[in-house]
Amino acid sequence: MRELKNGVKIIGIDHGYGNIKTANTVTPTGINSYSAEPIFQDNILEYNGRYYRFGEGHKDFISDKTADDDFYIFTLMAAARELSRIGIYEAKIYLAAGLPLTWVRTQREHFREYLMRNKTVDFKFNGSSFHIEFVGCSVYPQGYPAVVEFIKEFKGTNILADIGNGTMNILYIRNKKPIESSSWTEKLGVNQLVIKARNAVMDSFGIVIDESIIEQYIRFGKADILEKYLEILNRTAVEYTKDIFSALKKYEYSPDLMKLYIIGGGGCIIKNFADYSSENIEIISDICATAKGYEYLAYMQFRRD
Incomplete structure (x- = not known):
């Protein structure tokens, strides 16, 4: 989270299909909705008379993130997690978000x-009440923001591969x-690998392996x-990495x-x-790097203005 001189807080949110990331938090995209208060209280958001539990599983891939209300609910949860880290429950927020590279042109606005959709919103998260005023929002292409702060160190031709749960975004720099x-x-x-691994275990042994086991292994x-079972998971993962490099070579990647x-x-x-x-090859292991990059771009935008 970055703060402007007028007190507005910039919160970057990476709306992934596997996890919702902010600069400091990671939450799996499993979401369940209830009309009554759930028995177990961890990761519960109360909004418009309904209760939402986060973190159990992952959201299925959809080509339009506005097709349902889930990513809006994720946004409230992510903002609440960032604010609660520093004990703030009322704030003016500028959102910094992103979309896959080739979706930005047609879906950004x-x-x-x-x-x-709501300038102000009131809700509860984990028992605490929040009042948020959204003062603006920028939507950036995914991937690139993760490297923008050190792009001055790049030399010659570089290729960026952002491998998320639903898509892989490829960008030349x-x-x-x-x-x-x-x-x-x-x-x-990554979800494509999880599906293949689950099916491979089913085909070989006729049992359903829990996705959490696959995710832990990969x-x-x-x-x-x-x-x-480990042998099958390993073989499937190795094949997946070959598919990744084959896709990169399709776009003329040369090591x-x-x-x-x-x-x-x-x-x-x-x-x-x-x-x-x-x-x-450099692997940037910080899963929150893109969300941090969104905040950096929005902050620099305000400094230029």
Whole structure:
């Protein structure tokens, strides 16, 4: 969170399909709605007479994030988590958010209006009351903001791969400048690996493996299950990393001619399972890097104004 001289707080929110990230928080996108107060109180938001629990599972991929109310509810939750960290429950907020690279051109304004649907909003999160006034919103292309603060260090041709839960965004950066005409979005997010791994275990052993086990394995490279299951998970993860590099090569990625920066949740999969030389590949492990970049861009925008 960054603060302007007039007291307005800039909160960057990375609306992923797997996790909602702010500069300091990460929350899985599972969301359940209740008409009555839930029994267990952790991660509960109360808004417009309904209760929402976060963190159990992940939201399914949809090509339009404004298709339902979920990402708006996620926004309130994310703002509340950032504010509650410093004991603030009433604030004026400028939102800084993003969309996949090739979606920004056609969906930016609609997404901004969606996030700004209410100028003021009152709700409760984890028992605390919040009063927020949204004073504005900027929507940036995903991925690039994660490296913008140190882009001055880039040399020659670079390629950025933002591997999220739903999509992989690819962007060329030449001579420190992002090339809009050389940007693409592939539906090759981490969730594709989870689905393939789950199906592979089902095909081989006829059982359903919990997604949390798969996620633990691809994140840390280990899980407390039998070796026969680990072998399938490993094989599927290795195949997924090959698909990632095949997609990059489709867009003329060459490890001998450019440096590759990998950001997003998929970075740990490349680190744990890919066969690559680290000389020209840098994995940015900070999952909150994009949200921090959104805040930086919005802050610099106000400084220029």
